[in-house]
Amino acid sequence: MEKEEIYERLNNVFRDIFDDESIVVTAETTSNDIEDWDSLEHINLIVAVEQEFGIKFNMNEVTTMKNVGEMVDIIMSRMNK
Amino acid sequence: MELTSFVFLMFCLLTILIYFIIPKKFQWFILLISSIVFLFWNNFNISTVIQALIVLIPTYILGIQIEKYSNTKKGKLFLIIGIVIILGQLAYLKYTNLFLTTAKHLLNLINIEYKFTPVYRDSLIGISYYSLIMISYLVDIYRGVCKSQKNIFKCALFMSYFPILSSGPFIRYNDINEDLYGKHEFDYTRMCNGLVRVLWGIFKVLVISERLSIFVNAVYGNLGSFNGIFIVAAAIFFTLQLYTNFSGSIDIIMGISEVIGIKLPENFSLPFFSKTITEFWRNWHITLGAWLRDYIFYPLQKSNIIQRLNKKCKEKFGKKIGKKIPLYLTMLIMWILIGVWHGGAYTYIIGSGLLQFLFIFLEDILEPLAKKINSKLHIDMNSIGYKIYQIIRTFLLFSFAMIFFRATSVSNAINIIRSIFNFDIPLFTNISLIELDIFDFIILIASLIVLFIIQLIARKGSVREKLSRKNIVFRWIILYALIFAIIIFGCYGPNYNPVAFIYKQF
Numbered sequence: 001m002e003k004e005e006i007y008e009r010l011n012n013v014f015r016d017i018f019d020d021e022s023i024v025v026t027a028e029t030t031s032n033d034i035e036d037w038d039s040l041e042h043i044n045l046i047v048a049v050e051q052e053f054g055i056k057f058n059m060n061e062v063t064t065m066k067n068v069g070e071m072v073d074i075i076m077s078r079m080n081k
Numbered sequence: 082m083e084l085t086s087f088v089f090l091m092f093c094l095l096t097i098l099i100y101f102i103i104p105k106k107f108q109w110f111i112l113l114i115s116s117i118v119f120l121f122w123n124n125f126n127i128s129t130v131i132q133a134l135i136v137l138i139p140t141y142i143l144g145i146q147i148e149k150y151s152n153t154k155k156g157k158l159f160l161i162i163g164i165v166i167i168l169g170q171l172a173y174l175k176y177t178n179l180f181l182t183t184a185k186h187l188l189n190l191i192n193i194e195y196k197f198t199p200v201y202r203d204s205l206i207g208i209s210y211y212s213l214i215m216i217s218y219l220v221d222i223y224r225g226v227c228k229s230q231k232n233i234f235k236c237a238l239f240m241s242y243f244p245i246l247s248s249g250p251f252i253r254y255n256d257i258n259e260d261l262y263g264k265h266e267f268d269y270t271r272m273c274n275g276l277v278r279v280l281w282g283i284f285k286v287l288v289i290s291e292r293l294s295i296f297v298n299a300v301y302g303n304l305g306s307f308n309g310i311f312i313v314a315a316a317i318f319f320t321l322q323l324y325t326n327f328s329g330s331i332d333i334i335m336g337i338s339e340v341i342g343i344k345l346p347e348n349f350s351l352p353f354f355s356k357t358i359t360e361f362w363r364n365w366h367i368t369l370g371a372w373l374r375d376y377i378f379y380p381l382q383k384s385n386i387i388q389r390l391n392k393k394c395k396e397k398f399g400k401k402i403g404k405k406i407p408l409y410l411t412m413l414i415m416w417i418l419i420g421v422w423h424g425g426a427y428t429y430i431i432g433s434g435l436l437q438f439l440f441i442f443l444e445d446i447l448e449p450l451a452k453k454i455n456s457k458l459h460i461d462m463n464s465i466g467y468k469i470y471q472i473i474r475t476f477l478l479f480s481f482a483m484i485f486f487r488a489t490s491v492s493n494a495i496n497i498i499r500s501i502f503n504f505d506i507p508l509f510t511n512i513s514l515i516e517l518d519i520f521d522f523i524i525l526i527a528s529l530i531v532l533f534i535i536q537l538i539a540r541k542g543s544v545r546e547k548l549s550r551k552n553i554v555f556r557w558i559i560l561y562a563l564i565f566a567i568i569i570f571g572c573y574g575p576n577y578n579p580v581a582f583i584y585k586q587f
Contacts (some may be wrong), residue, residue, distance in 0.1 A: 019401075039374050040412075043382040044404060047391075060224040062383070063375045 001079055006053075006072050013048050017041065027069030053079065082122050084247055084333045085286050085573070092119070093337050096243075100341060105264035112238055112261070112341070119243035120205060129205050132170065133241070139166045140215045141236045144229035147222045156223055163219045171212045174204040179425035207246030209422060213372055215240055218254045220376055227255040235262055244338045248330040250348040251368035257343065265342035273556075274545055275339035280563040282332025283571070285325040289528050291572035292521060293322035299515040301487065301497065306511040309501045316497075319487050320480040321529070324352070327366075346371075351536055356471035358440040358478060369422075373415055381411045405445075413438055423486070428494060432485030440478050524570050 007025065014023045018036045031037040037045070046062050049071065055078040057065075065071050082089045096115040100108055121129060143163040150156035172180075181197045188195040218239070221227045230236040238261060239254060300307050300315035328349045338345045348367050355361035362370055381387060387407045395403030420434020455462050488494035517525075538544050548556060 039378070040408060043379050044408075047383060047388060058224060059375075059379065059383075060221075060226045062379055064226070 001076070003072060003076070006075055009052055010049070010068065010072070013045070013052050017045050017048055025068045027067065027072065029068040030066065049075070055079065082119060084330050085283050097337075097340055100265075101267040108264060109235065109238060109262045112242065113234055116238060116241040116243040116246075119246060120207070120241050122206075124203060124205060126203075129203065132174070132205055132208070135170050136167055136212060136215055137233070137237055137240055139163055140219060140240070141230070141233045144219060144222050144236070145231065147219060148229040151223060151225060160219055160223045164216055167212050167216055171208060174202045174208065176421065176425040177202070179421065179427075182427070207241075210245060210249055210251065211240050213422075214251055214253075217251070217372060217376055221254060227253075227258070230254070230258070238262075242343075244334040245345065248327060248334060249366070249368060250331065250334075250346050251372045252345065256346065260343040263342075268342070270549070271342065272340050274549065275336040277545055277548065277560065277563070278332050278336030278339065280336075280560070280567065282329040282334075282336060283567050284528070284563055285329030285332065285532070287567055287571035287573055288524065289532065290322050290326040290329060292517065292525050292528075293318045293325070295517055295521075295572070296515055297322055297487070303511065303514050304496055304500045305503070306506070306514060307500070307503065308506045308508050308510065309503045310508065312497060312500045312503065316480045316484050317477075320476070320483050323483060323486075325532070351539060353476055353536070354472060354540065355475050356468060357444050358437060358475055359444060361475055361479060362437065362441075369419070373419065377418065378411060378415055381414065382408070387411060409442060412441070427491050428485045428488050431491065431494070432482050432487075436482040436485065440482070528566075528570070 010025055011023065014025055014034070015021050018034055018041070020034075020036075023034065031042065043062070046057055050056055053075050055075060057074060061074055065074065082092065092115070096111065100111050103111060120133065140163060143159045146159045147156050147163075150159065178199045181199070185195045185197065218227070222229050230239065239252075239258070242252070242257075242261065245252060297315050297319045300311050301319075304312070331348045335345050335347075346368050350364040350367060352361050352364040355364055387410070390407045390410070391404060394406040397403065398406065416434045416438035417430060418434075419437070420430030420432070423429040423433045452462070454460075455467075460467060484497050485491070485494045488497060535544055538547065548559060
């Protein structure tokens with residue numbers, strides 16, 4: 001899967017979770033950029049991303065990923081396996 | 082060993098002196114010896130040695146095994162065994178009375194008479210800290226975050242690193258192992274920075290916290306004798322006492338560790354500027370919150386049970402409300418656990434658990450309503466006035482919950498709350514019960530103003546960094562002022578009975 005497609009699908013997940021149609025994520029997007037993205041919403045987001053792409057993050061990744069770029073890298077590495 | 086005692090300061094001085102004199106490859110070993118001395122200082126007997134080994138040996142062996150079998154069923158089994166051993170001992174030593182009291186209440190509900198005598202078991206200092214720290218070590222190995230420690234003595238140092246035993250913060254193996262076992266050069270600037278922090282911590286504890294405790298103890302100890310205003314003042318003062326004691330202890334701990342060259346995670350970030358209780362807990366006892374988030378909240382929220390519940394609730398109540406129900410459930414579990422961790426009594430479960438959950442829950446569900454009301458009344462929620470109102474409200478809510486935290490029992494807490502309405506007692510009756518003179522009150526108010534100003538400056542960046550950019554004369558004046566303030570205004574010596582660090586009993 002191409003990176004652009006992953007970002008496209010991620011945008012939909014983010015818009016759905018945070019109820020904000022104007023969200024556009026980039027590799028540099030972090031929890032500071034989206035108002036409602038706190039530790040409580042983080043886990044809902046993770047589960048929604050897992051469902052969208054049919055993958056599983058491990059707990060280490062859940063607690064250490066720093067931005068959307070890292071999330072995309074993990075998604076790509078899982079899907080290309 | 083009290084953190085502000087002369088013995089402790091000498092103990093640190095000696096440790097640091099030897100640490101920088103001996104060959105660097107033995108440095109970590111000196112820390113281990115100091116840590117063992119500190120761990121058993123007040124409590125050295127066969128049972129406490131066994132207590133420490135019950136955590137150390139299984140954690141050491143299982144850590145290596147979990148690494149070997151990571152991501153397999155066997156690895157998971159080893160992890161569970163480790164957690165059960167560590168938590169089992171912690172519960173046995175700390176929470177037996179809580180279980181017995183709960184059993185008593187439950188049996189009374191179905192009309193069965195059950196009586197028990199409370200049991201008090203000797204436990205090592207820091208057991209509530211090192212137990213959770215060792216659990217995080219095992220889980221991190223299982224998750225692949227860190228490698229296991231193959232040297233049992235190094236593992237023992239990680240478990241017992243002496244600065245953190247009395248009041249935290251919680252450390253993670255991956256963040257600290259390089260510093261802990263690494264070689265450190267003596268650094269003059271680092272020493273000065275660390276020293277300023279230690280002094281600031283001692284100032285908070287001895288000048289502010291100890292003095293506040295005299296007021297709080299007098300009022301709470303003579304509930305029927307004071308006008309309600311004094312009860313409210315005591316509740317507010319207790320929150321300040323708790324904060325200056327706990328954050329002051331953390332300053333001492335972090336300052337000492339800084340001199341050694343081992344960086345510890347921050348545990349406070351100006352909590353009293355928080356506008357909601359939710360925000361407050363992101364800035365108060367930060368490392369405990371992070372521990373619970375990573376090792377309880379996330380795994381619970383991701384678990385199949387909660388996810389299934391999530392799906393069902395969304396189908397039944399719609400997306401917005403549906404996803405909140407399982408969230409509130411996991412939060413409730415987490416807050417009860419925070420309460421239990423703070424001490425095996427209902428006062429802690431209510432004060433630092435259930436009430437905090439209630440406030441956060443109400444903040445969340447009432448937010449839309451508050452927005453509507455404020456817009457109808459044309460109140461600008463971004464104005465400074467509104468923000469100040471929110472900050473004061475958060476402080477008062479937290480102080481209210483701390484009435485339970487401080488109380489000797491739930492009924493005592495209810496008595497305190499009732500006493501708030503004691504308006505028929507004339508205002509300054511029995512004021513002589515508070516053993517503070519006008520001089521003490523002036524020091525108290527002045528030092529609280531200093532604290533407030535420092536915190537205002539700290540909002541715009543590290544105060545110590547700003548200080549280090551000033552010229553040397555100014556820096557020494559500040560340093561000497563701190564030392565003299567502590568010596569002259571500190572509450573210690575034979576006439577005072579310093580309360581033990583509030584957090585150390587956990």
